[in-house]
Structures are given as C-alpha cells and as structure tokens.
Amino acid sequence: MAGHRWTRWCTAVAGVVLAAGCVQPLRLARDDSNAVLGRQLLTAPHPAERGPFPVHTLFYGSGTDRRRAEFRDSVSIRTGSVDGSKLASAPTPALGRERKEYWGFGFDAMPINGRVWYPEGIGPFPLVLVVHGNHNMKDFSDPGYAYLGSLLASRGYIVASVDMNFLNGNIRGENDARGWMLLKHLEAWRQFADSAGGPFHQKVDLERIALMGHSRGGEAVAVAGLFNRLTHYPDDATLTFHFGFGIRSLVAIAPVDGQYEPVGQPTPLSNVNYLVVHGSHDGDVSSFSGLRQYERVWFTGDGHWFKAAVYMYRANHGQWNTVWGSRDAGPRSARFLDLRGLIPAEEQRRFLEVYVGAFLDATLRGRDEYLPIFRDHRVIGGWLPRTMYLTRFEESGFRALARYNEDVDVTTGAVPGVTLRGDSLGTWREGRLPLRSRNSTVGHGAVWLGWNNRIAGDDTTRRGTPAAYTFSLSDSLRAAWDVGPASAIVLSLAPINQTPPPRKAASDSGATRRPEAGRSPGRRSGSADRDTLPVDLSVVVTDGRGVEVRLPLSRYGPVRRPLEMTVYRRRGLDASRFPTLYELMLQTYVIPLSDFVSLDSGFDPGTLRSLGLRFDRAVAGTVVVTDVGLSRPRPAFLSPEVR
Amino acid sequence: MTSVRWALALVLVGAPGIGIAPGMAAQETAPLVLRAATSVRGAGFGRAWTAASGPDMIFHNPAQMPARSGHSLSVSRFGAAATLGMLATSTSAGRFALGIGVAWLDHGTFPGGFPVRPAELTVRGPLDATSFAASAAVATTLLGVRAGAAIRYAEDRVDGERSGKASVDIGLARSLGRVTVGLAAQHLGSDISRDGTVADQPARLSASAMTGVIPLGVWFDLVLAAGVTWEWHRDLSPGGGAEIAWVPVQGWTFAARAGVRRVEGDGSPAEHPLSAGASFGVDRFWLDYAFEPVRGTGSIHRVGVRIQ
Numbered sequence: 001m002a003g004h005r006w007t008r009w010c011t012a013v014a015g016v017v018l019a020a021g022c023v024q025p026l027r028l029a030r031d032d033s034n035a036v037l038g039r040q041l042l043t044a045p046h047p048a049e050r051g052p053f054p055v056h057t058l059f060y061g062s063g064t065d066r067r068r069a070e071f072r073d074s075v076s077i078r079t080g081s082v083d084g085s086k087l088a089s090a091p092t093p094a095l096g097r098e099r100k101e102y103w104g105f106g107f108d109a110m111p112i113n114g115r116v117w118y119p120e121g122i123g124p125f126p127l128v129l130v131v132h133g134n135h136n137m138k139d140f141s142d143p144g145y146a147y148l149g150s151l152l153a154s155r156g157y158i159v160a161s162v163d164m165n166f167l168n169g170n171i172r173g174e175n176d177a178r179g180w181m182l183l184k185h186l187e188a189w190r191q192f193a194d195s196a197g198g199p200f201h202q203k204v205d206l207e208r209i210a211l212m213g214h215s216r217g218g219e220a221v222a223v224a225g226l227f228n229r230l231t232h233y234p235d236d237a238t239l240t241f242h243f244g245f246g247i248r249s250l251v252a253i254a255p256v257d258g259q260y261e262p263v264g265q266p267t268p269l270s271n272v273n274y275l276v277v278h279g280s281h282d283g284d285v286s287s288f289s290g291l292r293q294y295e296r297v298w299f300t301g302d303g304h305w306f307k308a309a310v311y312m313y314r315a316n317h318g319q320w321n322t323v324w325g326s327r328d329a330g331p332r333s334a335r336f337l338d339l340r341g342l343i344p345a346e347e348q349r350r351f352l353e354v355y356v357g358a359f360l361d362a363t364l365r366g367r368d369e370y371l372p373i374f375r376d377h378r379v380i381g382g383w384l385p386r387t388m389y390l391t392r393f394e395e396s397g398f399r400a401l402a403r404y405n406e407d408v409d410v411t412t413g414a415v416p417g418v419t420l421r422g423d424s425l426g427t428w429r430e431g432r433l434p435l436r437s438r439n440s441t442v443g444h445g446a447v448w449l450g451w452n453n454r455i456a457g458d459d460t461t462r463r464g465t466p467a468a469y470t471f472s473l474s475d476s477l478r479a480a481w482d483v484g485p486a487s488a489i490v491l492s493l494a495p496i497n498q499t500p501p502p503r504k505a506a507s508d509s510g511a512t513r514r515p516e517a518g519r520s521p522g523r524r525s526g527s528a529d530r531d532t533l534p535v536d537l538s539v540v541v542t543d544g545r546g547v548e549v550r551l552p553l554s555r556y557g558p559v560r561r562p563l564e565m566t567v568y569r570r571r572g573l574d575a576s577r578f579p580t581l582y583e584l585m586l587q588t589y590v591i592p593l594s595d596f597v598s599l600d601s602g603f604d605p606g607t608l609r610s611l612g613l614r615f616d617r618a619v620a621g622t623v624v625v626t627d628v629g630l631s632r633p634r635p636a637f638l639s640p641e642v643r
Numbered sequence: 644m645t646s647v648r649w650a651l652a653l654v655l656v657g658a659p660g661i662g663i664a665p666g667m668a669a670q671e672t673a674p675l676v677l678r679a680a681t682s683v684r685g686a687g688f689g690r691a692w693t694a695a696s697g698p699d700m701i702f703h704n705p706a707q708m709p710a711r712s713g714h715s716l717s718v719s720r721f722g723a724a725a726t727l728g729m730l731a732t733s734t735s736a737g738r739f740a741l742g743i744g745v746a747w748l749d750h751g752t753f754p755g756g757f758p759v760r761p762a763e764l765t766v767r768g769p770l771d772a773t774s775f776a777a778s779a780a781v782a783t784t785l786l787g788v789r790a791g792a793a794i795r796y797a798e799d800r801v802d803g804e805r806s807g808k809a810s811v812d813i814g815l816a817r818s819l820g821r822v823t824v825g826l827a828a829q830h831l832g833s834d835i836s837r838d839g840t841v842a843d844q845p846a847r848l849s850a851s852a853m854t855g856v857i858p859l860g861v862w863f864d865l866v867l868a869a870g871v872t873w874e875w876h877r878d879l880s881p882g883g884g885a886e887i888a889w890v891p892v893q894g895w896t897f898a899a900r901a902g903v904r905r906v907e908g909d910g911s912p913a914e915h916p917l918s919a920g921a922s923f924g925v926d927r928f929w930l931d932y933a934f935e936p937v938r939g940t941g942s943i944h945r946v947g948v949r950i951q
Contacts, residue, residue, distance in 0.1 A: 022895045022925075334861045335893045570892045 024571035029563040033386045040382025041640040044369040047357030051155030053119030061113035066104040071113045079112035087177035113163035117149035123203030126364040133215025137168035144321030175260035179223025207246035208364045218255020234262035249273040249363040257289040270298045273363040274307040279315025283328030283337040287435035295444040299396035306395035308374040311585040313388040314343040338569045347385035368636035390585040400629040404445030417474030424467040426450040426500025436583045450622035451615040456502040470612030491628040492586040495535035498622040536617035544607030549596040556589040670876040672845035673758035674797040676774035680746040683947035686933035687920025689882030689902030691870030694825035694853035698733040701744035704827035705780035705791030706814035710740035713951035722765035722941025725750035740782040748774040758842040765941030772801040789816040806837040821855040847874035864888040880905040896924040912939030
C-alpha cells in the first residue's frame, strides 16, 4: 500500500509541476511611474471630472430592430436604412443568409441606430460619434462607451454611440463600410439638427465634430475622415459621396490598420487633429497598428492641427469598452492571455477619459490649456493612473529635418540644406520602424545610432570622445523656417537593449583615460548584448558664432528602455510569436531653443547652425530616432514645463 | 446547451441496454483483429466512436478521417497474453482525405479455438497466432455530409496457416450544430474459413453522436458521446462516455474519461461494461491511455500517441 500511495503522490506532483511549467511567470517592466508622474503641473480643470450640464439620454434608430428592445421600442427619433452592399459582404452566401436570418436585414438595408447622451441646454454643442469595433455580433458592443458618453455630455458634448453590431462577426475587409456608416450617421444628425420640434433642433454644431472609434472602429474613423472629403467611393466610383462635415478631430482607440486600403493604398489623412491610444497588453491587436495611421496624418497650410499617440503600459484591448472587458481572446481568455498584468479596468478607462476629455476640449472647444498634455504627459502626473506611458506628438508647425523616408543617403535630410553627420558611432543605419508583429512595420523610417565610448583593450577605463550625430542647417533653410527663440527642437527617440562593441583605439585619436564614474564600462561586445543601465544623452546646439550649448534629453521626457511584457499565458509563446518582447515605441521630446538661451545667454537661436545628439551621458548604448525637426509651437503647448 | 441535450438524449435512449447482457450463445466472427482493434480514446468512451475525428478513424468510420496530416500509433496489452499494435495516418489531397491503417495482433490460441473471442485474449493458448489487417480509405464532403469508404484486407494466422479476406467499410458523418453524428457500416465481406470452420466477418453497423467541446467555466471542457452498435450475430450494444479536460493554458490538455457499454454476459474471461481513460496533449501531440477491465482474468491496457 505504501508503494501505491507513493506512486499516486508522485503522479499528482508530476501533474502539478507539468501544468505549472507550461505557464510563464508574470513579466512586467520595472515601474518608474512614481518618479515620472510625481507631479501635477497643469492647473486646468480635471478633464475627467463631470461637467456642469445635466445629462439626458435617448435612442434613435429603425424602430423595428429584432434583437434590441431599445432600437425597437424606445427610439425617440426614427431613422431610415442605408444600402451598404457595395462596401460590405459576407464571405459566403450561406453566412450571408445566416446573418440576415439573425438580424432581419442584409447589408443593403443597414439601420442608423444610435444611443445618445446629450447635455441639457440651448447649445449648439459639438458632436462626438463613438463606434465600437469587431466583436461577437450577438454580444452588443455599443453600450460599452456609456462611461464616456455620460462624462462628455456633462461637459457639453452631444455623444452618440453608433450601432454597427451588424457589421461584426465573421466578415472582413468591411472597414470602409464602417467609415461610411459613420458619415451616414452624420447625415442623420444633419437632419436632426434641422428638424424643427426635434430634441436636437439647432443644438448640434456640425462644424465641430469628432469621430472616435475602437479597434476596427479606430480604423473606421480614419476612413470616415478620408471619405468626408471625397466625392466618390474610391473602389467603386458609381457610389457618390456628399458629406463635407466639419470633422475636426479623430480618436482611434487600439485601432487596426490596413484592413481597408482605398484603391490598395494606406489611408491618407490631412489637416485633422488625431489622437491614437494603445495598450501594451492588447491581446487582440497585438501591435500598435495605429502608429501607421499616425505617421500618415499630414498637416498643410496655416491651420492649427496636432496629432498625438499614447502607449499605455498594462492596458489591454477590451477594457476601453465595458462590454468587452478583459477578455481580449473571448470568454475563456484566461487560457490564452496572462491577465495578471492588466491595469484595473477602471484605471484604464480613467486614462481614456482624461485624454479624450482634454483632446476634445482642446480641439473642439479651443481650450488651449490642455495642449501641454500632448507635448509631455508628465505635466498631468496627478491625473493619470499610475503606470508607464510613451507618447508621440507633432503639431502643424513642425518642419522635418529628417524623417528617414526620403532616400537611401544617410547624410541627407528631409529637405535640401540639411546634412547629417555621424561621429565615432558604432551603429549608424537607417531602416523601417518595426512593429511587434512579425514582418510588420510602421511604414515609416528611422535611424539606429549605437555608440560605445570605451576604447577596446585591457584598460577598461579608457574612453574616447563621445560619439555624436549632428544635423547641419543651411543659412537659407534657417531663414525660410524663421528659426529663432520661439522655435523648438522636436525629435522622437527610444533606447534599445543593444550595445556596439568598444571602439578600436587606432581609429580614435581623442582617446582619454579617466576614472570610473560609478558606471560600468561598455558592454563586452556584440549587438546582442543586453544592457540594462539607464540611458541619457545630450541635445547639443551650435550657433553661427560657434557657441555650443548642451541639455540632457531626459529633462524633456522619460528616456526608457523598451517596456517588455508577455501577453500570453503560455510559456515561451510571446517569444515564438513576436520578434521582440516589446513594442518599439518612441518618445517625442520637444526642446525649446529658449531653454538653451537660459543656460547660456550667448547662444543665438537665430543663427542656429547645427543641432544634434551627443552620447556623453552613457558610456554605450543604442537609440532609434525619427521625425527630427524644428517647430514653432504655439506657446500654449510649452507651458507648464517639467523641470 | 443544445449539444448537451442531444448527447444526454442519446445516452438515455441507450441506457436501459447498457451493462451486461443476459447470457448469449453468440456465434463468433473473424478475423480477430477486427474485433480487438479500437482507438485508445474511443475505448474510454464506451466505443461510441463513429462521430469522433482523427487518423485512427479508419478503424471506426472512414468519413471522419481528417483532411489534414495526422498520425496515430498505439499498443494494447491484453493481460500478459496478447499484444495489439495499431498504426494509422491521414493526409489531404485536394478535397479528399486519404488514410491508411494497419493493425497487428500477437496472441496464443488453443487447438480448435477458431474463431477467438476478444475477451479470451487475456489468456494465452499454446498455439502462436497473429491477426493482421491493412486498410486504405478515402473521405470527402458532399452536400455538407462527410462520406468515406475504406477497403481492407484482414487475416488470422495460426501455426503458419493463413485465412484472410477483403472487406469494405462505408461511413457518413454530419455536424448538426455543435453535435456530430456518424454512421458506419464496417467489415462488409465474405466469410472466412479455417480447418473446415467457417466464420463470418464481424460486420457491424454503428451510429453515434458526439458533442463538440462544451465549456465548463474557463478551465474545463466536456465532451459527451453516445451511440449504438449492431454486430452480426450479436445483440444491439449501446454505449457512451464522457470526457472532462482541464486546460491550464491553451495548448496543454489533461483529460480523463469514462465509458460504459453493453457487453456479452456469457463466458469467462469476458468483456466488462466499464472502461476509463486519460490523455495528455500539447498542441498537436497527444498521449492517450485506456483501461478496460476483463471479467475473469486480466485486463486490457491501451497506450497510444497521436499527432493531429
């Protein structure tokens, strides 16, 4: 009997060990949010606090919905249907029949259904449409943004959560239909605003419209932004458009990208304010695909526009929607996904309330006091949930010195008159910015700069002159861009865990010997070496008289190594599915030239001759850099500053 | 829940007949390997197995061979007296699933012991004997119904003397929501004789239903199966089983199952109505085990590996 008992115990223990062995330990990057978000510098009203307006709700729709009582029995405004059969179709006739049997209508008779939160008052109020993405079509997604609708309505917005559940489920390539449907909803809103006696008569400001979308809906808002200015459907010009709404702002929440490409090209956007957010622990859209659209938003002319991208560590895909929740991979997500690392849903949504509230106030209501948030999120440390954020930012005053898309010459910039020079670099190459998903890129260029100031040899204290990377400006370019004290250097950068080998002594005439400064020397060798030391570097400017001034980059934003994470529960699955355990998300830094003047009053920004990066604050490392340029941002963007 | 109701209904219909049937002086059939060979996982399901799927379905219902690459290999020990080895593989060729399977049984029999009852395999007789079967099958889908056919050669060999014949199987299967139903007619061929003794092939008609995975919370899956088999010279034999699987992380599965079926009541040793089994799977790789007690002497242990 003792033998049998022992065998049973061994079997049980083996089973538990085996089961435990297949689950990987929780892996989270070291949290520095207490330091980074330690202060609240912005004194504006909290954008996620409820506003002064009493909030009312109503439904508009077909009044005949077979599946939702609210769109059958409770509609206050009846709407017609639209024929979207040129933009959406079921993969097979059988699935088409199945869908039609469930909904009671096909793609040729899609209803205009929406649930509305609106403020009490005479208006007119800006209009915000929010649309969900793909999900189980029978688990209705549109109620999941009530928290945003109610909040924004209390702050003076009319918010409609648009029903597109009938575009969910087992179909693909329908994001043009989703974008078009948003515009058809706006057509309905135009009628609501014009209908005397209706609840929204003359209460809707159709020149101040924002579209907000989640997941596939996040791509749909970009499609809507494009279609809004077209006269014909690009893929079938027999379908004509008559939109032209005053869409000023787009918000994409964990969007997909490229599921619809007009005539086979990525969706271009111009002259619109654009905010995109994404969570590191997104178990559905596993890469920050919205960065692709972010890079495809262009500003022309003299209008004031900006775009911002925010990467939220520990946020997932579904918690932006209260219906979806933490189950990014379906009801049994816990089998697939490691849910332990997720930030609580309330905090994830709180972040969205802060950013969306501030973005809409800034772009639709002219509340400039919120603009600094998008330049440097550290100014609202008291408002943000404690986790780590990486942010990209660009406003319409930006002039690019280098976007790294232009040509294959690493010494030329984005415009004539710019010369790029590397000095003592161990790595200097240009390439496409990768996304975490295999064989996927942002569709945008960057430069990889690696340095190791240590001189090879037995003496590990020998250092060479710090490596540098410099942009030289011609006089004519400087004059054309009107560079001066109100200008700012803008660049996006991320350190990565690679270190070039030490320099060869013969190639470095400036080698010096100096004692250790409490920091280990450069790593042994090889780009695969993993370096975990903090990275910082100097931003250097030189004026026409040769006055040189340096400032540490870390003063203008966190300089973080990649934030690693594992999304999947199964041991090793992240490593096998993705080339890296992190998203290469760059941080944008905005560095006013006036700060250099404050440091050295002899520096004359009006004669700026060169600017660059000097790798003098870490012995070795590698950074990825893109979108380097000069800007004359509105002063509202620049204050308050984090010191 | 529809699938659960389906399966429960089938089990309830067959339940009155499950267990040990009253003594029956049934005429035995041959070759022996055709009666002894069964899927390891299916053995734990009370052999209600015509609606399952996998490369070893060539031994149960050729319609359910998967149209993708898959392999299975198993070894069964009947007490300390006999060993059965089975190998099956399947692949796809356009719209068709193709498969081959072989089964080889080593045992010892007694003089005049032809045909042999499967339960007697747990007792080794003095005469070395083997029983062998080789099958080839094809399956495809027509109008939403999976259809398959297999052709087989099987023989018994005792003391070097062979007696074998060809036979065919025909199978159908269809998914009805989350339940799959399967129907198979097997071992359709002429009789076999040895030393003047004539034995029919074990022709049989089987029908069963099997649920898809029924979620039990986040971590557990349930699969139910129930069916009925009518074999030449035998009474109707209902059977069924249930399998519960624990999936601690996607791709890793620990499963346990139990089955019951109606067996013949006469003879010793004789088959037992109960069976049980377990599996461990990582992605496409599975290790299966089944235990079938034998009334009288010994028991049957089956171990198999599947790649599917």
